[in-house]
Amino acid sequence: MASGNLSPRQKMINLMYLIFIAMIAMQMSKEVLSAFGYMNEKLADNNVTATKKNDATLSNLATKASEQPEKYSSLYAKAQKVDDLSKTFNDYLESKKSLFLEGQEDVKDYETMDKVDIVNEHFFVGDVFTAKGQEFLDHINGYREAIIELIGEKSALTPIIKKRFDTSDQITEDGKQAWLKNRYEGFPLISTITNLTSMQTDIKTTQAEIYGNLLGGQLESDVSMTKYEAIVIPEKTAFFQGENFKGKIVLGKVDPTLKPESVTVNGRDVKKENIQTGQVLLDFPAGSVGDRDIKGKFIFIENGKPVEIEINSSYAVIPKPNSAVISADKMNVVYRGVPNPMTISIPGIPDNLVTARGNGLKRVAGSGKYIMTPQSGKEVKITVTGKLPNGQMVSTSQNFRIKGIPSPSGSIRKQTGYVKMPKTSLVKSTVSAILPDFDFDLVLNTSGFTIKVPGQGAVVVRGNRMDAQAKKAIAKAKRGDVITIFAIKSSLAGNATYKIKEASAVSIEIQ
The missing domain is CATH 2.60.40 (Immunoglobulin-like)
Structure with missing residues (x-):
């Protein structure tokens, strides 16, 4: 543009035009560097939020495992392994970012992060990888294979994770190129930092997907009708001879939309008006003194086929009260560090003839009122003794779990x-x-x-x-x-x- 038979003025104009284009190109380059930096900030912020959500899910699973070990302990063990693998890999990537940014006076001055030598010298020697470059690949491949081994090749997440952490050769216009060279050689420093942060995001996403998959599988199992259990809840623990038995049968997992096709108890069909959503009301003669059985079945239709849930329980018909009713006023457990109010009584026996004993139990003002202040151990046993009108003593006991105050x-x-x-x-x-x-x-x-x-x-x-x-x-x-x-x-x-x-x-x- 500045050669040929052009006038000096035209040559000067053309030269200034070239300089102007070069300046625009430099400005665009700086803007691209800043764009990478802002993207890195956004990814880092999202990673903080994702980490908190994953930790909360893992903590919730830990609680479920402690309360229902048979159902959740194996799931929690697998989730813990995923968490350990993910944290190790995430920390390794964070160490690489710190290494590459070492000496950078302002880590947010993205326009100065255009150097390529730092990453190139760390990962490559000519056309081959350095030991650190190979180590980087080994970490990615090791994490991918370890996660897949945990969830299994048949998992729906396996192809997604393989693609997400794929390090196979990349197809380019010139043929195949090693993944590490294709993604990291010759790129400005800020793009490498953003790339590593993006890989940390992939780790968080993988964790969340696996946790969701584990809990989703358990939920699918829980909602199956074969997981429900019929529970007989009598209106009281014992009945006098000549009384009617009153109570209800509920399913272990009550669903407002759940209603059986039919219910049979002790060989008789329960009236339709007594079959309600998630429960069945019972009202029939208690029978003579002694232990009485309640047997029957629920019938549901699932996937077009009948599913039967057995009812198998019993109750006692007695001439006199012979058991205590112990209930925590606020909960079915007692908490260490706080006074737990309790009400203790025996039906048919005055409060002044009832005595309750337990480590940390103290009577307070009010009929049947006590305060439980748990001591050491995981359980506390409360024993209640009452004196019947004929002078006979009756006694019963019940264990309560002791829990600590939860984390605030x-x-x-x-x-x-x-x-x-x-x-x-x-x-x-x-x-x-x-x-x-x-x-x-x-x-x-x-x-x-x-x-x-x-x-x-x-x-x-x-x-x-x-x-x-x-x-x-x-x-x-x-x-x-x-x-x-x-x-x-x-x-x-x-x-x-x-x-x-x-x-x-x-x-x-x-x-």
């Missing part, structure tokens, strides 16, 4: 989880630990917490409000930064000796 949730301005607010509000806010949906109204006193601002060191704070060092760190936060408050420590008001677990973390997005 961290909160800021009475909000938990992920909160958005300006940093001017954050510095004035109070950090708390709360127990949402807990059966007791407990007061927790916050004694300290740790706050982490992106790009700043973690700050340990005593008390429940931001100190000078925490405020200084918050002042450096930028709009869009996600500040994390974790390691929230608290104590139980009125019982400082009971150790409360650390509250869950709170994430605050600066607006």
Whole structure:
């Protein structure tokens, strides 16, 4: 453009035009670098949220495994293995990102992250891979194969995971090219960082899909009619001779839309008006003194075929009361660290002739009223003794599970989880630990917490409000930064000796 029989003025214009095009190309390059950086930030934020959701799912599965080990222990063991594999691989990728960004003064100055030598020298020597390059491939392949081995080749997720972590040779215009070279050789640093963050997102997604698959499979098994059990619930534990037996039969999993085709009890069909959604009302003569059986069956139609659920229970017909009724006023378990109100009585026997004993049990004012303060161990046995009018003593006992106070949730301005607010509000806010949906109204006193601002060191704070060092760190936060408050420590008001677990973390997005 600047050669030939052109005038000096035209040559100068053409030269300036070339310089202008070059400047535009450079500007576009910087914009592309920044776009990669912003994409990396978005992926990283999503990974934080995904991690919390996966951890919550795993924690829920752990609870189910402890409460119903036969149903959930094997699922939880598999989920734990997935979690271990995923965390190991995720941490490895994070270490690579830290290595590549070492020496970078501002990790958000994306326009300066156009270097290719850092990654090239780490992964390649000429046309072959370095030991670190091969190690990188081995980690990807190892994670993929270990996950597939866990879920099985026949799983619907297997082809998805194979494609997601595929490292086979790539087809290009010039033929085949090694996956590592195709994805990492000659690319600017910020694109490699974004690529690694994207792979971390794939890890989180894989975890979530596997957890959902495990729980979904169990749910499909649970809803099958063959998993239901008929339960006879009498109106009371014993009946006098000459009384009518009153009670109901419910299914172990009550569904408002569930109604059987027919119900047979003790050889007789139950009236249609007594067959209700999820339960059957019973009302028939109790019979003579002694143990009486209740036998029969539910009949449902499933997939066009009849499914029978057996009814097999019994009750006692007695001339005098011979058993106690023990019930926790608020729950079917007792909690360590708090006073648990209980009502204890024996039908037909006055309260002053009833005695209850148990480790930590104390009588209080009111008919049949007690307070249970659990001691050590996982169970407490309560034994109740009563004196009948004829002087005969009757006794019965019941075991109650002892549970600890659950882990509280961290909160800021009475909000938990992920909160958005300006940093001017954050510095004035109070950090708390709360127990949402807990059966007791407990007061927790916050004694300290740790706050982490992106790009700043973690700050340990005593008390429940931001100190000078925490405020200084918050002042450096930028709009869009996600500040994390974790390691929230608290104590139980009125019982400082009971150790409360650390509250869950709170994430605050600066607006």
